[in-house]
Amino acid sequence: MIEFRNFSLTYPTGSRPALREIDLVVPRGQICAVVGAEGAGKTTLAGVISGVVPHMTGGDPTGSARVGGRLLAKTQPSELVGEVGLVMQNPFNQLSGARFSLREELAFGLENLGVNRAEMIRRVEAVMADLGLTALASLSPYEISGGQQQLLAIGSALVMRPAVMVLDEPTSQLDAVGAGLVFDTLETLRARGVTVVLFEHRLERPARYADRVLVLGEGRIVADGPPTDVLTDPRLAEWGVAPLRYTTAARRAAERGLWEADRPLPVTLEAAADGFAAALKSARTAGGL
Numbered sequence: 001m002i003e004f005r006n007f008s009l010t011y012p013t014g015s016r017p018a019l020r021e022i023d024l025v026v027p028r029g030q031i032c033a034v035v036g037a038e039g040a041g042k043t044t045l046a047g048v049i050s051g052v053v054p055h056m057t058g059g060d061p062t063g064s065a066r067v068g069g070r071l072l073a074k075t076q077p078s079e080l081v082g083e084v085g086l087v088m089q090n091p092f093n094q095l096s097g098a099r100f101s102l103r104e105e106l107a108f109g110l111e112n113l114g115v116n117r118a119e120m121i122r123r124v125e126a127v128m129a130d131l132g133l134t135a136l137a138s139l140s141p142y143e144i145s146g147g148q149q150q151l152l153a154i155g156s157a158l159v160m161r162p163a164v165m166v167l168d169e170p171t172s173q174l175d176a177v178g179a180g181l182v183f184d185t186l187e188t189l190r191a192r193g194v195t196v197v198l199f200e201h202r203l204e205r206p207a208r209y210a211d212r213v214l215v216l217g218e219g220r221i222v223a224d225g226p227p228t229d230v231l232t233d234p235r236l237a238e239w240g241v242a243p244l245r246y247t248t249a250a251r252r253a254a255e256r257g258l259w260e261a262d263r264p265l266p267v268t269l270e271a272a273a274d275g276f277a278a279a280l281k282s283a284r285t286a287g288g289l
């Protein structure tokens with residue numbers, strides 16, 4: 001579980017706080033997506049949860065932030081290995097540089113933790129199968145594509161079986177198939193009780209997979225709720241987040257009386273298609289078409 005109480009953070013060179021008065025509880029097994037404009041504080045929040053900020057960046061925190069009951073201000077990032085898995089935007093930066101093959105790279109963190117060999121092999125093989133990496137097992141992490149490196153970075157976090165996974169734009173370099181594998185994996189993690197915090201620019205995936213969406217605006221949580229509420233909020237654009245095309249199309253239809261009054265605005269393509277089909281049907285029934 002993640003628990004922030006009135007948490008604020010100002011970087012040493014910052015003129016204003018990067019995070020302000022964050023009150024947040026993310027329970028076990030929840031997929032929580034965080035969206036927001038550039039500079040809203042997403043990477044900072046990811047860094048605080050994973051122990052990187054302020055320990056490695058500097059910064060002055062106030063209030064409290066806990067992961068799994070540990071007070072992050074008093075916990076070094078190395079103590080969080082195994083507790084929090086962090087996947088950053090650029091997978092290249094996450095390669096250990098010390099291993100010759102994907103299989104060895106995936107085993108690297110487990111070796112450092114002293115996990116026994118049989119268990120290590122079991123976990124590495126399972127993660128490679130889940131992420132479609134088995135055929136690449138003997139290749140160098142440096143000779144695979146950026147998308148495959150992104151899957152490798154996710155795999156390197158997954159093998160550690162952390163209680164919390166923090167994913168900063170985890171599918172930015174992946175095609176639809178690769179992104180699908182990652183999001184299927186997130187569903188498995190939810191079922192296992194892993195807490196997932198997902199930072200995304202694009203809203204399609206949070207709309208479909210997240211239990212909850214937070215919007216950050218200038219370091220504050222400005223909205224927090226189920227995707228169907230938050231992503232249809234008319235203030236989304238004011239917060240610097242472009243609404244989904246389906247939601248905008250349905251809102252325009254609603255303004256012209258072409259969307260059923262009691263039907264929520266859609267955040268997925270399927271819900272939009274159902275809504276427009278229902279609107280067409282009622283227009284036909286009414287003899288309008």
Ligand SMILES: Nc1ncnc2c1ncn2[C@@H]1O[C@H](COP(=O)(O)OP(=O)(O)OP(=O)(O)O)[C@@H](O)[C@H]1O
Pocket residue numbers: 011012013014018036037038039040041042043044045057
């Ligand atoms: N290491 C740092 N030192 C000083 N200021 C920083 C540092 N990192 C981020 N900031 C500032 O803190 C604020 C929040 O930045 P952050 O990177 O967390 O936002 P973000 O929502 O992740 O933005 P983006 O979508 O562009 O990645 C910004 O004003 C940024 O300039």
